[in-house]
Amino acid sequence: MLTDIVRNGYAAAAYGATGMILMLLSFAVIDALTPGNLRHLLWADRNRNAGILVGSNAFAVAIIVAAAIVASEGRLVEGLTYTVVYTIIGVAIMTITFFIIDLFTPGKLGELVVHPESHPAVWVHGVVHIGIALIVAVSIL
Template sequence: MLEDLIRNAYSAAAYGATGMVLMLLSFAVIDGLTPGNLRHLLWADRNRNAGILVGSNAFAVAIIVTAAIVASEGRLFEGLTYTVVYTIIGVVIMTVTFFIIDLFTPGKLGELVVHPESHPAVWMHGVVHVGIAMIVAASIL
């Protein structure tokens, strides 16, 4: 029992740390896609649009990480590899989608994200991030 607890705690810590790093990577990608300083927009300006996009992206990454854990069926190295590879695929697809949506819609999506007034396009894009994550997660399972 104690051996299982130690092994499970080690796995939980490894997945948790990996998921955290991948969420930070995802945050950095969003920060690069949007004008201005995303941390400042969130914490100092309390920008709702930025919060929606960052929150949906973090949720999307969590969905992919969770699917990778389930798909690994207890094989830690395989699960961590799945986690990293599939999350990077998801973030790349989300980034490409950001550019495609920006290309085919009026205005600039990055500017909408930093605008102080709430905009429905940011909500829509947040849902797209979660949808992409669900597709990637289903491909793992």
């Protein structure tokens, strides 16, 4: 029993640290895609649009990480590899989708994210992030 707790605790810490790093990476990608300082928009300006996009992106990364854990079937190195590879694929697809949505809709999506008034397009894009994550997650399972 103690051996299982130690092994499972180690795996939880490894997945948690990997997931946290991948969420920070996805935050950096969103920050690069949007004008201004995303941290300032969220914590100082309390910008809802930025919060919706960042929150949906973090949730999307968590979905992919969870699917990778399930797909690894207890094999830690394989699961961590799945986690990194599939999350990078998911973030890349989310980034491409950001550009595609921006291309085919009026205005600039990045500017909508930093605008102080709520905009429904940000909600739509947030749902797209979660949808992409579900697609990537199911492809793992």
